[in-house]
Amino acid sequence: MSMLKKIDPALSWLIGGRRQTASQLLLLPASAWLACFMLAPIALLFVVSFAQRGDYGAISWTFTLKNYARSIDPRYFPVLMRSALYASTTTAVCLALGYPLAYFISFYVDKHKNLLLLLLMLPLWTSCTVEIYAWIIILGREGLINSLLTQIGLIDEPLRLLNRPFAVLIGLIHTYFPFMVLPLYSSLEKLPKAYIEASKDLGGGPWATLWRVTFPLTLPGVFAGCMLTFIPCMGDFLMAEFLGGPSTYLVGNLIQNQFLTAQDWPFGSSLSVLLIAVMMAGLYLQQTLEKKHASW
Amino acid sequence: MLTRRAFVKSGLSVLVLPNLLAACSKKEETGVVNFFNWSQYIGKRTLETFKQSSGIRVQYSLYGDEDEMFSKLRTGIQGYDLIVATDYMLPKLKALNLIDPMPHDRLQNMGNLDPTFQSPDFDPNLDHTVPYLWGTTGIAYNRRYIKKTPDSWWNLWDKSLSGKISMLDNRRDGLSCALLMLNLPIDSSDPRHLNRAKELLLEQKPVLKHYTSTTDENALVSQDVWLAMGWNGDVVRAAADNANLDFTVPKEGSFIWTDFLCLVHGSKRRTEALLLIDHILKADVAAEIVNSIIFATPNLKARPLIAPSIAGDDRIFPDALTMKRLRFYALLSGEAEALWNRVWQEVKIG
Structure with a gap:
């Protein structure tokens, strides 16, 4: 009890008001964490990206720009394009499926909101490996879908579903879907319901209300959801590795291979640095757009 | 499975x-x-x-x-x-x-x-x-679907089996096999030789289901894959789960x-x-x-x-006859190893 009394004033000082020292202290753990586990590794990548690969993958510390020259070699361009295509398709499908779902949970569900959100996040609790193997079982030649379709006589020969772009997309959509729905849901929740009523009072039908009131007002959520889906998709290599085939090689696989197989860390680093730079530019663009949107 | x-x-x-x-x-x-x-x-x-x-x-x-x-x-x-x-x-x-x-x-x-x-x-x-x-690297196959014993690496290029073939995902097995098929030295560090090997492997890509880092045991057992480049013991063990599986060393030779x-x-x-x-x-x-x-x-x-x-x-x-077709992998210099890595990377992105 006495301990608590001693701590209490310190705690209220810390969270009590707008003291600068207090706010800095509160920020310290998170900043230290980010500095150690995000900034430092990225700085290291940056440094290594200017080094050279020595014999058998040793890093030789002689300054070179060759890795960057190789990274923008047109040979690797199709890989980048393919990744962008998979990431944007995943984002688009997640948005198309996620918006109605978020809308439904936000507007039509009363009692079981938390339960539904919990179910949505359930896939994030399972190991990614388990999810991937589950898809292999479902999509395989003698898998769930094929045996079902064969048994009801719809097909004679099993369909080839696995190790195709289709399977990679399914895996990506399944994994990143919650990252799209959660920000959409929170922006729909924040939307003052009075605006919708006002739209209806002023004679706006359901479609007009959706397109001219609800959707524009939830655009920040849409942007956030798209970014949270697109960015990790661009770097994903697991889905292509396990559900994909020879033609689904993505930029994530290329980078992973430099670090694991080819032991060409400098090249892998320069690829990563470039990818991070492109993503940062995208995020900057999104923020500028959002600010513009807010000032409308 | x-x-x-x-x-x-x-x-x-x-x-x-x-x-x-x-x-x-x-x-x-x-x-x-x-x-x-x-x-x-x-x-x-x-x-x-x-x-x-x-x-x-x-x-x-x-x-x-x-x-x-x-x-x-x-x-x-x-x-x-x-x-x-x-x-x-x-x-x-x-x-x-x-x-x-x-x-x-x-x-x-x-x-x-x-x-x-x-x-x-x-x-x-x-x-x-x-x-x-x-052990040895060779061809794993499913006797139920592949009636004639595959006796050549070229079987892994068979267009009629498109989507039923898998290949090991490593430069050593992949490029060595292609060099062997082209009758080129298996320790080559000549970019022209490796380029030909790459072309051959790129030709194979459309018929492949996927590349796998180790023998494709699960897909072989589940019959998603009928022909695969693989390692002998893995295939013999997998045959315990699917009696149709068998392993053979191609006539062009292979590796220990x-x-x-x-x-x-x-x-x-x-x-x-x-x-x-x-x-x-x-x-x-x-x-x-x-x-x-x-x-x-x-x-x-x-x-x-x-x-x-x-x-x-x-x-x-x-047996002694098969042993004659088998050889140890070539030792590569640091420089050759870097070249092999690059070429294999180009096969993968192609």
């Missing part, structure tokens, strides 16, 4: 499995040794018998992909004392000073080894290694790989690691390993103790 092997081999992570059997045994524990090995690559009782005879407990860690193992050692993850590495990894491990010389005078059972394996190109005089197991026990540089438990190596070199222990995982051993004294069904299986211990 969904075996534990599937998870372990996924290459996603190295599972650290404390050796439960050894932990349960009642004998007093006098030491510990950390052993880092391929998954499914030790006898069922090997670690237990080691604990019983020496009192040393083995902390056993697994990898499903050799590059993963190499990266772990390279990034300085501490604590491994003994590792298993394949021949072609040895130059890299030595160049980066990740393994230490092998003190043969402290191993009593070295004499059990077959002289054929005493001085491999990758490690003359076994200065850094002790050979552990060996050898896996070696190596001492990790800077390890603090040297004595324990050497005791474990010596244990594995015992004839009865080596035979028990072969009987469990069905790969061939370089341990000559162990041969009589191997189950006749395995000892007599010419897919595991190839």
Whole structure:
């Protein structure tokens, strides 16, 4: 009890008001964490990206720009394009499926909101490996879908579903879907319901209300959801590795291979640095757009 | 179909499995040794018998992909004392000073080894290694769908089997096979040769279902794949789950790989690691390993103790005629290795 009394004033000082020292202290753990586990590794990548690969993958510390020259070699361009295509398709499908779902949970569900959100996040609790193997079982030649379709006589020969772009997309959509729905849901929740009523009072039908009131007002959520889906998709290599085939090689696989197989860390680093730079530019663009949107 | 092997081999992570059997045994524990090995690559009782005879407990860690193992050692993850590495990894491990010389005078059972394996190109005089197991690369196939025994690597290019073929995802097997098919030197560092090999492999890509880092056992058992480049013991073991599976060495020839026990540089438990190596070199222990995982051993004294069904299986211990078509992988210079890496990368992105 006495301990608590001693701590209490310190705690209220810390969270009590707008003291600068207090706010800095509160920020310290998170900043230290980010500095150690995000900034430092990225700085290291940056440094290594200017080094050279020595014999058998040793890093030789002689300054070179060759890795960057190789990274923008047109040979690797199709890989980048393919990744962008998979990431944007995943984002688009997640948005198309996620918006109605978020809308439904936000507007039509009363009692079981938390339960539904919990179910949505359930896939994030399972190991990614388990999810991937589950898809292999479902999509395989003698898998769930094929045996079902064969048994009801719809097909004679099993369909080839696995190790195709289709399977990679399914895996990506399944994994990143919650990252799209959660920000959409929170922006729909924040939307003052009075605006919708006002739209209806002023004679706006359901479609007009959706397109001219609800959707524009939830655009920040849409942007956030798209970014949270697109960015990790661009770097994903697991889905292509396990559900994909020879033609689904993505930029994530290329980078992973430099670090694991080819032991060409400098090249892998320069690829990563470039990818991070492109993503940062995208995020900057999104923020500028959002600010513009807010000032409308 | 969904075996534990599937998870372990996924290459996603190295599972650290404390050796439960050894932990349960009642004998007093006098030491510990950390052993880092391929998954499914030790006898069922090997670690237990080691604990019983020496009192040393083995902390056993697994990898499903050799590059993963190499990266772990390279990034300085501490604590491994003994590792298993394949021949072609040895130059890299030595160049980066990740393994230490092998003190043969402290191993009593070295004499059990077959002289054929005493001085491999990758490690003359076994200065850094002790050979552990060996096997061959060849074609795994499903007799139910492939009626005629595939006798050539060209079978893996068969357009009529599009989507039913898989290929090993490593430069060593992939490029060596293509060079062999083109009748080019298998240790070539000539960019023109490797370019031709690349063209050939790119031609194959449309018929492939996927590339896999180890033998495509699960897809072979589930019959998603009918033909695959793979390693002999894996296929023979997989045949226990699907009797249609068989393994053959193509007429163009193929390769023998050898896996070696190596001492990790800077390890603090040297004595324990050497005791474990010596244990594995015992004839009865080596035979028990072969009987469990069905790969061939370089341990000559162990041969009589191997189950006749395995000892007599010419897919595991190839006959003299097949042996003539098999050779060890070529030792590549640092420069050639970098070129092979680049070319293989181009195959993958193509």
